[in-house]
Amino acid sequence: MPTGERIIEITGVAYSYPGAPVVLEGVDLVVKRGERIGIIGANGAGKTTLFHLIMGLIRPSSGNIAIFGRPVRKERDFLDVRRRIGFLFQNAEDQLFCPTVKEDVAFGPLNLGKTAVEAAEIVQRVLQILGIDGFENRISHKLSHGEKKLVALASVLAMDPEALILDEPTAGLDRETKTRLAELLSKLDLTVLATSHDMDFMSRITDTFYGLDEGRLGKTDLVIPHTHVHVHPGGEYYHRHDDEYPQ
Template identity: 55%
Template sequence: MGDFDILIHLEKIKFAYPGGRAVLDNLDFEMKPGDRIGITGPNGTGKTTLFHLIVGLLSPLAGTVQVFGKARVVEDDFFDVRRRIGFLFQNADDQLFSPTVAEDVAFGPFNLGKTRHEVEHLVRSTLETLSIEHLEHRITHKLSGGEKRLVSLATVLSMQPEVLLLDEPTTGLAAETEKRIVDFLLGSGLSYIVISHDLDFLNNVTDKLITLKNGKFESL
C-alpha cells in the first residue's frame, strides 16, 4: 500500500557513510503534487545525500523511501523513479559526458526508446525552453560554468520529468544565467525541490523553506 497523493515520502531515515557518523538521523520528509520546496542548511549537513537517497543512488541504513506511492528498496525499484524524477547534480561535470551538447541532451530520450525524430524535436524544444539553441553543436567540455549548468538542466528536462530535484542550481552563476533558471522554474508548473544557500533565490522560486541541520529538518 502506498500514499498515492504523496510524491515522495521518507520515514525515519537514518544514513551514514561507511565508517562515518550519522548524516541523517530519523529524518521524515513529504512532498505532494505541486509542492515547491527549498532546502537550505550548512555545508556538509546531508542535503545532497538526501537527494541521492530519493533517487536510489544511496540506500538508507534504516527507514523507508516511498516515491510515487510505492516503497522503493532494491535497484530495480528506482528505474521508474529515475525516469520520472529529474535530478540536477550539484556539479555539472558529473552530469555531462557526451562530446557535444546535442548528444548530451539527446542521451536520456534515446535511452527511453524515443525515435530519432522525437529525440530531435525534444532536443530542439528543450534548448529553446532555456534559450540555449546556439549551444547545440558546441563541445560540452569547452562550455563556461554557466553554460554547463544550463546544458545540464537541458539534459534533465529532455527526459520530461514530473518532479525536479535541483542541487544548488545557481551557485556560482552570473545574474543573467540565474534569471533564466528562475524564469524557467516559475513558468514550469512542475513540482520541485531546490537545495540552495541563496535565500532570495529560494524565496523567489519556492513556497516552503526547510533547513537541514544535525541530520534533521527544522522549519523556517
Template identity: 45%
Template sequence: PNVCEIRGVGYSYGRGKKALDNVTFSVRRGESVAIVGQTGSGKSTLLRLMCGLEAPDAGSISVAGVSTAKKRGQREVRRMVGYVMQHPERQLFAQTVAEDVAFGPRNLGLSADEVTRRVDHAFELVGLGEKRGASPFELSGGQRRLAAIAGVLAMEPELLILDEPTAGLDPRGRARLRELLADLRGHGVTLVQVTHSMDDAARADRVVVLDQSRVIADGAPAEVFSRANEAQLRACGLGIPKPLAHARGLETAGHAPLGDPPTIEALAKVLNATEGASGNGI
C-alpha cells in the first residue's frame, strides 16, 4: 500500500513562478525514496507540501489516506509526518539528550510509560543510548544530528522526510547516518530524503529526479542512473554516483562491460563476477 500519493501537483509563488508543475509519484509503505535535482528544481517546495505545511495549487497530496487540501487535513498530516530539516541539530535545546528526544511525545499528551517506550526505541534505532544523560552541546556534529533525528523518530511518524540529511557532516558522520537510514529501512520505516549526493540517492529503493519543477525520471537507481539517462542528468546539472563513474572509467580503460552499478557494493559484486573473488580494480 502507498503511504503518500502525489497526483498532478502544481504550486506557484508570486507572479506565476511555478515551483512545481504536474508532479506525480507515490511512496509505498516501508520504501526509501530519494528526491534529487538542482537548486530551484522544486525539491524544498515539494517537501513542504508533503509535510502538510501548505496545500498545492493544483492536484492532490495525501498521507495515509488523509488529503492536505484543507487545513484540518494539513494538521492531521503534520502529526503523521516526521520532518527532519537541514541542520536539525540547531534546534536542540534541552539540558540532556533524553529530554530533547522526549519533548515531542510529551507534547502529544502521552502517558509517562508511553513516552519512555518511545524514547527508548528512538535511542535504540539511532544507537545513541550511552549519551542519554549528556548535554546535546557536548556531542559531535554527527551525534547531534542523530539526537535530533531520534526526537523525530520518537513521534513514530507514518512517513519520515529528511532534507539533505548528510549535508555538512564529516566522512565519519556521513557514514554513520547512512548506516542509520539503512537500519531504519530494515525496521520498516518509510523514508523520503532530498539530497544533492548521487551516492546517497543510489542507496534508496527509488530515485525521483526533478528538473525545472517537473519530474523527469522515477525508478530504481540502476534505471535512473543508466547510460540511457546519463546525458539528460548531466544536462540538468546532475552527475552520477561515484561507483558508476568509476565503472565507466574502467570500461574506457579496456575493462569488460560492467553494466550500471550505482553503489560501491554493486560495483564490487560485478567486478568479483568478472575478475574473481579478489575484487581487483576497486
C-alpha cells in the first residue's frame, strides 16, 4: 500500500450556514494514506460540518479541498470521492432508505456494478463481520438506534472503501458492541478520520488528534482523558473511585 499519498487536503477552509455565524475558519488538514486521525470538539464545534465539506454535501464559503490529489469543487468531482471514501453519518437514519437491511447494504455494491449474487455475498460477509448476520430481512426503519448504526456501517463497509470517515460511530451502541467495533476498526487496513465523544473508543481506533474549537482546527498532543470500565464486583458500569466513592 503506498504511504504518504494525500487522501484529503484541506487548505484555508471557512464555512457558514446561510444566514448563520461562521462555523469553520482557516481550517487546514492533511490526511495521508494509512493515517488514523481523530477530531475532538464540543457539541456544535463543527465536526459534522467538516465531514460534510469533505464528502461534498456542502461547499466551503472559501478555501480549497483536494481529495486523492484532485481539487474537488463541483458535484461530479465528488462522485469518485463518495465511491472511495466510506462516510458513516452521525444520524444512521440519513443512511438507510431501503425497506430491508439486505437492500440497504446491497445498494452500494449493486451501484458499483456488482451482480445480484455478488452483492448478496457481500451483504452476508459484512453483516457477519459486524455480528448482525440474520438481520437480512429485518425492516430497516424498525431497527433500534444501535442496530441502525451497525447496519449503516455495514452499508459503508460493503463498498470496500479506501478510507473511512466516521461521525459518532458509537452513539447508541452498548459496551460490548463498542469494544467489538473498536477491535474490528483498528484491524482494518484503512485510512480513518473519525469523531466520537467516547474518548476510550477514539483512543482505540485513532492515534493522532486534532481539536476543533471556535472554528479553528489544531493538532493536539494532549493526553486524552478518558473513562474506562474495569471489572470487579459491581464494576460493570462506569463508576468513580475517589474519597466520595472509595469502593
